[in-house]
Amino acid sequence: MKKKRDNYPKDLRTNSKNTRGASHFYGFGVVVFFLLQFYIVFYVESILPKPLKLSDEISQPNAYIAERAQKHLKALTDLGPKVVGTAVNEQLARDYIYNEIKNIEGLASKKQLIEIALQKVSGSYYLDFKPHGFITAYNNVQNIIVKVKGVNATSSLLINAHYDSVPSSPGASDDGIMCATMLEVLRKLVVSDERPKHNVIFLFNGAEETGLQASHGFITRHKWAGDVKVLVNLEAAGNGGREILFQTGPSVSWLLNYYNKVPYPFGHAAGEEIFQSDIIPSDTDFRIFRDFGNLIGYDFAFARNGYRYHTKYDAFDNIALGTYQHVGENILTLVKELANAPEVDNPKNHGNEKIVYFDILGWTMISYSESTAMILNISVVVASIAVALISFKDFGVLNVLAWKNMQYLILTIGVILVGWLLSVPIAYAVACLLDVFENTMTWYGKPYIIFGIYCAPVFALTSGLFAIYNYYFKNNKLNKGVQSQIQVHLVRLIWTAILLVGTLFHIRAMYLIMIPVLINTLCFFIIKLLRLQFSTTKWQAIHFVGSSITTTFVMYTALIVLSLFVPITGRMGVNKNPEFIIGAISVFYTLLVTSYYLPLFTNLRKQSYVTLFLVAISGITFATIFSPVGFPYDGNPLAPTPQRFMVYHANRVFRNDSNQVVERDSGIFIFNMDRNAKRSISEYIKESASSKSLDIDCENYVGCGLPVPNLKTLTAMKESTWIPYEKAVVAEPVSLSLENKQNISENSVRLSFKLLGTAHMNIYMKPKDGVKIASTSLAKVSSDGLLFISYVHGDKAPLIFSIDLEVPSNWNSPLIDVGVVGKYVGNPSKSFQAFSSQFPSWADVINFSSSYESYVF
Structure with missing residues (x-):
């Protein structure tokens, strides 16, 4: 009797030549690829625009001139720390800004109407911080205020920055460069013959570092405050780099339409959710204008190199000229757009909804409403499940009568989840161990150490489990290429479930998971459409290209998050173990980056070699951090980690x-x-x-x-x-x-x-x-x-x-x-x-x- 052949295409059967697997050197290559890709992301993120100098103003008269703003900052930082109650803040800094405003007024077009006011103000209020709120009271703090009158004199746009600083710092980034930016933006606005539709008010406030008082004095007591409808707040939590949009709204969708027009967009809704969770030990004037003035708007800040924040190292010489150009062009563009935006008249009548927003490597900004996010995320969930089911049908693993196939799916999901769940106690154990040996924060001055003590162990654990599973539990009906393809689908389905849950709980940061799920789903749709699912080399090439795109985006967001949090751990207090925070961030991003690649390891002949390679990296790192190399702090003025x-x-x-x-x-x-x-x-x-x-x-x-x-x-x-x-x-x-x-x-x-x-x-x-x-x-x-x-x-x-x-x-x-x-x-x-x-x-x-x-x- 003739033996019945199975229903699988030839190269799905175990005797196909591609069952032999690829060399383990491909696995080493993936690890090296990750490191190289992260370096490229780091390099791209640090790129700043070409700064314009005074000589460029002849050919570009309407452009923001970085060199002029730099001169303003030099003058302000030369005054030294500007502390409320000292002559430097109450007289010298105030007089410099006021005199520069008067000079700018003299250059103004005859078509512009300008009014300048000095305010001394007193008051008090309650700030409801967690876990303890407090009352802040103030007497005779100062504001310097400039109004550029618009054609419609009943609505105003407010741009705010503070010129005071903490006692130990000259305040170059916090917040001198923003004051310098405002002076140059004011200049460009008033020399133009085009009068804005709305009033544009520039508030140079003289008491922010002492509890956000001067902004409260303006918004609650100044005669111009009642007409203010929209806010642009300029702050700093770092030193130089690019200014990030880290808060917007609240719950106003049209604001991002105008920010999308700036030349160098940079911002993430995930950062906004983190900041508003009170994890970060600081706040800005944005809160005062929101809570006491009922304003909507934008909150910008420098976040890179937070080691210098509120220290003597926040100095003039540390800020690249490209930083001035980046923030200046963005704010000038935004102010010009908002100054003529029809929505400013009734800002809360044009869509009252939270916004999901994120930039792509600083090249473009993507934003959409929370309701759109709900539709988009659910659509991606449905598409992801559909593509997986179609692929499983092609491979014959959905046959409920074929128990071995169903068992294979269940076991594979279990192995993936076990690896992920074990990653958490592994990171927790590392954090506790470092604390017991009094060796915490070794990554503080050398963030690359994070890879060795958190990322590599998690990667080794998950890849090692895959190696053990693929060695001892095989589906003899399917070759390695098909097994790895099924595993990719299962990885995506787990992330799809997380995406669904996060969406239902209205977590806007779910775009971090949605984008990898979406791109992976599209890749396998293309694979199915071109009938490449049975060609191991071709489908893996498409999958690898798609995963590289998502890895770039995920690494970009990881860089932003770690660049913010690593320096912040230096001021979180002695009673908190920062290893837990950095460990948790590392586990999440490591799983999100590596999980889509791990199934490819199924095709490696000696998967254990890759796991041992990662273990070796981790071991070398641990040996290093217990040496003088692991000392976290450095007083080098060029790269301080104090x-x-x-x-x-x-x-x-x-x-x-x-x-x-x-x-x-x-x-x-x-x-x-x-x-x-x-x-x-x-x-x-x-x-x-x-x-x-x-x-x-x-x-x-x-x-x-x-x-x-x-x-x-x-x-x-x-x-x-x-x-x-x-x-x-x-x-x-x-x-x-x-x-x-x-x-x-x-x-x-x-x-x-x-x-x-x-x-x-x-x-x-x-x-x-x-x-x-x-x-x-x-x-x-x-x-x-x-x-x-x-x-x-x-x-x-x-x-x-x-x-x-x-x-x-x-x-x-x-x-x-x-x-x-x-x-x-x-x-x-x-x-x-x-x-x-x-x-x-x-x-x-x-x-x-x-x-x-x-x-x-």
């Missing part, structure tokens, strides 16, 4: 419940800002031998009896350092006086206070058990726990305020504990300077003389 410290030379006064002084002391309080901080300097600070870890006594002393920067830092206090030291020299002692105590009702008492002292002060208030803060004159807020008030003033001005307390009937005991902190910028004592000089060259130290006084009322 370790950050906040150091307070503090005098302290403690009072008992009778408000009598019971103790006075002084010392050095070192607030450690990253995981390694406490141990990394112990050999440098000679006094640390007698130092002690702080035993937080927040029960007896409000605010822990220390000049704590803010409420967020309380959780890290146990790992900070207190060193007894000689008395600090403070120029303006802080004093808090109870001006009046009034019984408003049987269960309500009003306490009125007056606070005098230096330009930067904090107040901690904690009601006694049974007492509650019902309200304050500074902001509508109540609390039965710790209340924090931050106060700054541009000149000598007291803070006068009151609090209303809810008290039980017949209460005769003290009502509230109060701690007052004064921070003094500049002029540290010689002994404090001597102490600070002990820090190594790779440390960036912010020094404050300070005081703490406790009161009981």
Whole structure:
């Protein structure tokens, strides 16, 4: 009897010549290809436009001139740190900007109408940060405001940047270059004969670093604020590079239509979701305009090279001229477009929906609404499943009666998922191990180490499982080429399921998964259309080309995310292990990049060699990080990766419940800002031998009896350092006086206070058990726990305020504990300077003389 042949084409059968498999050197090639591709992505991402110089203005009179903006920044950074309350900020920086505006006004076209205003403003408000909000109060902070009047004088576009800086930094990127950009954009706008449709207001605000006060003063108190409809906020969280659009809206779709017209788009909705999750320990004026002005708009910032952010290294010389051109051309184009956009009149009547947006290597921006994303993502899910089912039918593996085929599909999915799920504890174990051996953040100064300690082990694990599975569990009906093709489909189906779930939960960042799924689906549709599914070499070539495209995009987003987060780990606090964050990011991106390639390893004759190659890379990396090469920090001005410290030379006064002084002391309080901080300097600070870890006594002393920067830092206090030291020299002692105590009702008492002292002060208030803060004159807020008030003033001005307390009937005991902190910028004592000089060259130290006084009322 003649034997019945199977239904598979010839090269699907196991005796086909392509079952022998390819050389394992192809696997090595894939790993090298990944590294080369990442380098190319890094290079492309760093490309900046050709900067224009003053000599180019003759041939391009309407173009943004980078060299002129650079001259503005040079003048601003030469002033040094510009801190609220100092003459440099309140006079010198203000006068420079104002005089340049007056010069620009003199160059304006006769068709333009310009008005300039100086604002000194006072106020207060509550910021609801997680996990603890606080009240910020301010007196006599300054704004410089320019209005270019439009044909329609009832609607205004606002462009904002701040000229103040933190005490330790000249503020080149944060935010001097944005002020320089605004000056050049203003110039180009007013020399034109074309008058804008809408007013364009330029706000140079003088108090952002102290709690976003000056922007609040403008939007709540200035006469021009009521006409503002759209905001362009310019900020920095890094130094140089390209400015990224990291927030837009909220929930206004048409804004991206205009940003799409800029020459160098750069932005990702994923970054917006990360920023708004409060993972990043900072905020911008955008929040103030959104929450207190009900504005919509854009939030831009420099994010590259965040090591320099808020340090002495944020200097003029570090910013390439191409950076000025990049931000300048983008903002000038955007401002011109918005200044004539009809949507500005009624900005919230043109699509109230969140937007998905992302750029492709800085070449173009893609954006669409959340509802469009829902339709697109679901369509991709359906197409992905359909293409997989059609392919499975071609291979005969959907026959439910062929149990071995179904078993093969189920087992393959299981192996893939097991590899992915095991990647998480592997990364977690690495993070814990490095922490136990006190060797965290080795990648901080050398990010390429991340590949060896996280990416390579994950890749080795998943590829190793594939090697074991393909060796011991084979479908004898299908050759290696078909098995690997089926595995690619199954990998895509798993990502398809994740895409579906993320879409249903309205996660806009799902485009990171949607694009690889879409391109892979299209590749296999082409393979099916051309009937190449039975030709191993040809289908793999198409798959490899498609995967290379998605890998480029995924690596590009990974570069952006890691470039942001790696420097941020240097200021996340000593109580958080940054390895967990970097490990989690690495696992996600490693799986997303490599999973589509792993099935190709099925065709390798010696898959285990590739796994061993990855293990060797990982082993060499681990050996390296435990050597001096793994030291994270560097003080090289050309490429600094500093370790950050906040150091307070503090005098302290403690009072008992009778408000009598019971103790006075002084010392050095070192607030450690990253995981390694406490141990990394112990050999440098000679006094640390007698130092002690702080035993937080927040029960007896409000605010822990220390000049704590803010409420967020309380959780890290146990790992900070207190060193007894000689008395600090403070120029303006802080004093808090109870001006009046009034019984408003049987269960309500009003306490009125007056606070005098230096330009930067904090107040901690904690009601006694049974007492509650019902309200304050500074902001509508109540609390039965710790209340924090931050106060700054541009000149000598007291803070006068009151609090209303809810008290039980017949209460005769003290009502509230109060701690007052004064921070003094500049002029540290010689002994404090001597102490600070002990820090190594790779440390960036912010020094404050300070005081703490406790009161009981």
